[in-house]
Amino acid sequence: MNKATREAYGDALMELIDKNKDVVVLDADLSHATKTLGFSQKCPERFFNMGIAEADMIGTAAGLAACGKIPFASTFAVFATGRAFDQIRNTVCYAKLNVKIVGTHAGITVGPDGGTHEAIEDIALMRSLPNMTVIVPSDDVEARKAVLAAAEYVGPVYLRMARGASPTYHKEDYQFELGKGELVRDGDDITIVATGLMVPLALEAAERLEKEGTSVQVVNIHTIKPLDEERIVKCAKKTGKIITLEEANVYGGLGAAVCEILADQYPVPVKRIGVQDKFGKSGSSEELLREYGLTAEHVVSVAKEMMTNQISV
Amino acid sequence: MDHVKEMAKAMRIDIIEEVAAAGSGHPGGSLSATDILATLYFDKMNIDPQNPRWEDRDRLILSKGHVAPALYAALAERGYFSKEALKTLRKSNSFLQGHPDMKGTPGVDMSSGSLGQGLSAANGMALAGRLDHKDYYVYVILGDGEIQEGQIWEAAMSSAHYQLDHVIAFLDFNGLQIDGKNEEVMNVKPVDEKFRSFGWDVQVIDGHDCHGISVAVDLAKQKKGKPSMIICKTVKGKGVSFMEGQAGWHGTAPNAEQTEQALRELRAI
Numbered sequence: 001m002n003k004a005t006r007e008a009y010g011d012a013l014m015e016l017i018d019k020n021k022d023v024v025v026l027d028a029d030l031s032h033a034t035k036t037l038g039f040s041q042k043c044p045e046r047f048f049n050m051g052i053a054e055a056d057m058i059g060t061a062a063g064l065a066a067c068g069k070i071p072f073a074s075t076f077a078v079f080a081t082g083r084a085f086d087q088i089r090n091t092v093c094y095a096k097l098n099v100k101i102v103g104t105h106a107g108i109t110v111g112p113d114g115g116t117h118e119a120i121e122d123i124a125l126m127r128s129l130p131n132m133t134v135i136v137p138s139d140d141v142e143a144r145k146a147v148l149a150a151a152e153y154v155g156p157v158y159l160r161m162a163r164g165a166s167p168t169y170h171k172e173d174y175q176f177e178l179g180k181g182e183l184v185r186d187g188d189d190i191t192i193v194a195t196g197l198m199v200p201l202a203l204e205a206a207e208r209l210e211k212e213g214t215s216v217q218v219v220n221i222h223t224i225k226p227l228d229e230e231r232i233v234k235c236a237k238k239t240g241k242i243i244t245l246e247e248a249n250v251y252g253g254l255g256a257a258v259c260e261i262l263a264d265q266y267p268v269p270v271k272r273i274g275v276q277d278k279f280g281k282s283g284s285s286e287e288l289l290r291e292y293g294l295t296a297e298h299v300v301s302v303a304k305e306m307m308t309n310q311i312s313v
Numbered sequence: 314m315d316h317v318k319e320m321a322k323a324m325r326i327d328i329i330e331e332v333a334a335a336g337s338g339h340p341g342g343s344l345s346a347t348d349i350l351a352t353l354y355f356d357k358m359n360i361d362p363q364n365p366r367w368e369d370r371d372r373l374i375l376s377k378g379h380v381a382p383a384l385y386a387a388l389a390e391r392g393y394f395s396k397e398a399l400k401t402l403r404k405s406n407s408f409l410q411g412h413p414d415m416k417g418t419p420g421v422d423m424s425s426g427s428l429g430q431g432l433s434a435a436n437g438m439a440l441a442g443r444l445d446h447k448d449y450y451v452y453v454i455l456g457d458g459e460i461q462e463g464q465i466w467e468a469a470m471s472s473a474h475y476q477l478d479h480v481i482a483f484l485d486f487n488g489l490q491i492d493g494k495n496e497e498v499m500n501v502k503p504v505d506e507k508f509r510s511f512g513w514d515v516q517v518i519d520g521h522d523c524h525g526i527s528v529a530v531d532l533a534k535q536k537k538g539k540p541s542m543i544i545c546k547t548v549k550g551k552g553v554s555f556m557e558g559q560a561g562w563h564g565t566a567p568n569a570e571q572t573e574q575a576l577r578e579l580r581a582i
Contacts, residue, residue, distance in 0.1 A: 024440075024444070045444065046444065048440065048475070050467075050471060051467075051470065051471075051474075053464075053467035053470070053471070055429075055430075055433070055463075055464040055467060056433045056436075056464055056467035056468045056470075056471055057433075058433075059430045059431075059432075059433025059434050059436075059437065059464065059468065060433045060434070060436050060437040060440070060468075060471065061437060062423070062430075062433070062434050062437060063423070063433065063434035063435060063436060063437020063438040063439075063440070063441065063451075064437040064438070064440060064441045065437070066372075066415070066422065066423060066434065066437070066438060066441075067368075067437070067438050067441030067442065067445070068368070068441065068445075069437075069441050069444070071437075086427055086430075087430055087433070087464070089427075090424070090425075090426060090427040090430065091423075091424065091425075091427075091430050091433075091434060094414070094424050094426075095414070095415050095416060095423070095424040096416060
């Protein structure tokens, strides 16, 4: 099945209508796109359209949270984390308020809208804030469970959702555990640490490498902060080589987070695959993924290079 | 109103002592907002200092967070914490941070400091109150320089759009900001017409007349279906002759001699 993580966000909100009466939803004139529309129609009294005013939306969410509500504030990732950064920093995170920020249309797979609408820096921005939890679901099953988990967790959370449909690889009974990396494939020679839509890509690359005799371990890091340090170090100890894979700028994103931990605790060669400090652009998702090197072929070639050249860093 | 006036006097003394002890801080705006805070904390607000997180309480957001010394003075005088604590303002390990921090200070309903954000938070609190069928009011104090921030106008639209008649905002209109007069830095006038055109009920009053502030709040509460803006004409540094009307006292602490003079003047009020 193919389904977008933002669709799963909408589904989870529908569940939360009855499941948690404290949940309220805010949007900034993008409810059709962020998939908060269903909630707004079924539960209009707990939905607040704030118009095209992201800063006000986050501030309003903070006020709601200060009075016991669990606000989910949604807009495109680029606006949520960029336009409202100071509000997230000073009003939400500094006060450790229970606000959930859901940025949809993250990464270059946004496609035709182009670079202005493709958040590549959101992970880095959100990760840099004390008290913030950062979650990047890798398919719709995980996205739904992550949203439900975020509603239970007390404190600020940033959830990164994608626009386009992507393969469902989790089974419905998958247990999402906040802050814990998921070993999705075991292997001995090299580890691919991936997040978001790149996890299925990592699995594809792993299968190809396996056929060529390289045993690849794949770890899904859905929670980039707090990072599952234990899991990362364990992978480094086991395979001695790591590739990180993300649909975001390698500066400050998952790759950076993994390198920080390994530099401190267990240095091994790491190759960071992601957006190489460039803005996105218009095109189809597939074209852009190819152009930015986010393909199984590219991951395979990087892995092979690491396997043949042991000191390639 | 005699008690409120007494409290305002005590708060002004506290403010000077706090800022002098800290060696830094914002006395000018603190003194201009004192009578608004005194009227709210000692006359108008439905609060319980023994239970600062009481769900039904009225809330106050000091959106112009740099005048924290005035808020701390009000909270201490009202019994949220000891007056002794005021001397620890801005010091390491103090629960009285340079700008209000709701995590650590009893009675602070919202953290603030980065200007322009308090009105949005006030709207959120009022929306929550409405959802929960509670009758509490949310008071928010804005600075005149602060309303140069665009978010204030986003929030002003939202307050009116959602008909938040339990949001009562005060504009501490002393006409001065760090770099000088509002009119020279970035003109904000006409503020009454601006808020009125955004769908607010607007009153313009003397921000140092505690009785007038109290009456304005009563009138604001009678308005149904729209938020209220009470524009308070104030004097920056009010009560200390050499600070009054001086932009230079926005963020400067008095030295020992100045402190002594300021306290002498304030005690004589």
